Amino acid sequence: MIFNSYEFIVFFTLVFILYWFVLDKTSKTQNSLLLIASLVFFGWTDWRFLIVLIFNILFNYFLAKKIYKENKEKIKIRILWIGIIINVGVLGYYKYFNFFYENFVDVFHVFGSDLTFSPLQIIIPLGISFFTFQTLGYILDVFYEEVEPYSDILLFSTYVTFFPKILSGPIERAQKFIPQIVNKRTFNYNMAVDGLRQILWGVFAKMVIAENCAEIVNPIFNNYQNESGNTLLIGASFYAIQLYADFSGYSNMAIGVSKLFGIDLMRNFATPFFSTNISDFWRKWHMSLTTWMMDYIFTPLSFTLRRFKKLGLIFSIILTFLIVGLWHGANWTFVVFGALHGIYFIPLVLTGSMNKSSIVAKDRFLPSLVEIIKMASLFYLITLTSIFFRSKQVSDAIEYIQIIFSKSLFSYPVAFINANVFSVIFLIFIYFTIEWFHRTKSHDFEISNKPVYVRWTLYIGLFVFLILFGKSSDTFIYFQF
Known part of the structure; x- marks a missing residue:
């Protein structure tokens, strides 16, 4: 169910x-x-x-x-x-x-x-x-x-x-x-309305964004050996977005349903793709798991190894993320996924910037060029790592990445470009635009302070998108974990 x-x-x-x-x-x-x-x-x-x-x-x-x-x-x-x-x-x-x-x-x-x-x-x-x-x-x-x-x-x-x-x-x-x-x-009207908003946003993320991305992603990953490098890179990019929309969509629905019973669950995602480094990303991605791992694995482990200073800190981070990877599933692909995320922390540890975090474009309408470059670089780092998350075997993921970085990376993906892809890109643009304007809010669709006509325009707009582009699905990606 x-x-x-x-x-x-x-x-x-x-x-x-x-x-x-x-x-x-x-x-x-x-x-x-x-x-x-x-x-x-x-x-x-x-x-x-x-x-x-x-x-x-x-x-x-x-x-x-x-x-x-x-x-x-x-x-x-x-x-x-x-x-x-x-x-x-x-x-x-x-x-x-x-x-x-x-x-x-x-x-x-x-x-x-x-x-x-x-x-x-x-x-x-x-x-x-x-x-x-x-x-x-x-x-x-x-x-x-x-x-x-x-x-x-x-x-x-x-x-x-x-x-x-x-x-x-x-x-x-x-x-x-x-x-x-x-x-x-006792029934709280404002809490219930906010819960309905999160449910609507979660349903939109799952049925419109994740499921439309899946229709692009699945054929590419299932036939990756016969695709060009640029097609594979685009497919991996869509998969990273699919994974996020699928799981954050579920989390928003879960939190929204809970609010309808007068119970407030912790936030699980906080616009992670607007992060500028891997540490900030994990503060905003699957936050309940990250918090659990930091409290019960990383903190006691790093305290035990504190005499080794930065080396002990690096070891603690990598071991913690190995466990994060293995938590996701019984496959070496998840172990590699976790290990890579742990390794990405090493430059932050060596430069002493692991705990530095800031809101992108704080008090500004648009991010700076430097922030855009950092966000884009991090996104593609996450995208390449997510290939291991999606693949059945480590060898498949390695081969997939090797094809990406072949000469075909610079060819034009003729077979890939069609009207459906452009419509999905448009939907993704809408999705992340709304997230951008709510990156400092309590959740991605927290619009209680907006005028009534703005709220109802957004509600109707999302319903129209659901009717026109929504696709059904019988499962969520994270059910397997």
């Missing part, structure tokens, strides 16, 4: 009516409804996924309480490690077992072993990376005394399963989410 489907509209409408007009008497009834609805939503594809989810909830609920009650530091650390090993172990089994098993067999083949690889038929529960990281963060926060464990299992279960975020995030902190559902929610 995806946000831009008819079945979700029916599901959401029913839950919304029950939430605000039938079961709105107490926080307990509201949370009970959200929990039941979330379990139905999560188990819609395959009810067996619920077994993993319910285990995750119960295990981490009781483990956190055990950590908090334990007074002996050594025992507390052991309990924490049990929690980490079991959480990561469950995630590893479902998501990475076949990957590591296959590579284990390949290593033995080098030494002449006749061991064969027969992959297990493992069905990966949707959203397992997201809800596992949420609960891992929770027990770590309890261990570090950032939060006390919640005694109300209904609150905790609602936090873990809340349906707008369970499949593809954002990865929420318990101490931010749970206080919002402790008391009974």
Whole structure:
């Protein structure tokens, strides 16, 4: 069940009516409804996924309480490690077992072993990376005394399963989410309207931008060996935009739907393509994952290696991004993707500019020439790296990039240029223009302070684009993670 489907509209409408007009008497009834609805939503594809989810909830609920009650530091650390090993172990089994098993067999083949690889038929529960990281963060926060464990299992279960975020995030902190559902929610008109705006913007990004880009991208990547270098570069550029529009579109829909229930989720994207360096890009791209990785991986690791100064910092960054890459999937392409992003930080570390960030064209209508060059350079660096993200094998990505930088890069892409491509470029221009004017706002379509006629012109305009150019899709790219 995806946000831009008819079945979700029916599901959401029913839950919304029950939430605000039938079961709105107490926080307990509201949370009970959200929990039941979330379990139905999560188990819609395959009810067996619920077994993993319910285990995750119960295990981490009781483990956190055990950590908090334990007074002996050594025992507390052991309990924490049990929690980490079991959480990561469950995630590893479902998501990475076949990957590591296959590579284990390949290593033995080098030494002449006749061991064969027969992959297990493992069905990966949707959203397992997201809800596992949420609960891992929770027990770590309890261990570090950032939060006390919640005694109300209904609150905790609602936090873990809340349906707008369970499949593809954002990865929420318990101490931010749970206080919002402790008391009974009352309908907030302004919050609901803002949520509808984000949903509209997310649907536009997914169905108009991402899906139209996909129609250009898929044939190019599927037939890349027979395409020219410039066609491949253009295809990779469209893919970078598709990936962003697809995932940020989902995030905006998730946040918007959540606002309709009176709950505010953290922002997950903040116009990352208007960044001028890789550090600023990752502050604005998949922000909930970046924050999680910085807090629980990078910060303790860099603190441990602080005596090695810049070398320790570089090692911490690269290792963190290797984990970021592997988090995305069980494939060496994701490992390379993460490693490259980590390597891109090295010049910033050496020059001491890693933490420097500024809003592009602050208090100005247009960016300077220097800012344009930096943004364009970063975009194409991200674009080339995203080829690994899209490819099935590392060798495919390398060959794709080799063709880009062949002599055919300077030929004219005759077969590629057509009316459809120009219409998609026009749509992308509209998309990023609106983002540009809202780069300092709380989200990309925050237009509450604009005059009524401007707001309704934008609403109608987006609806027209959806009718004329919108395309249906049965999944989101990040569902596979």
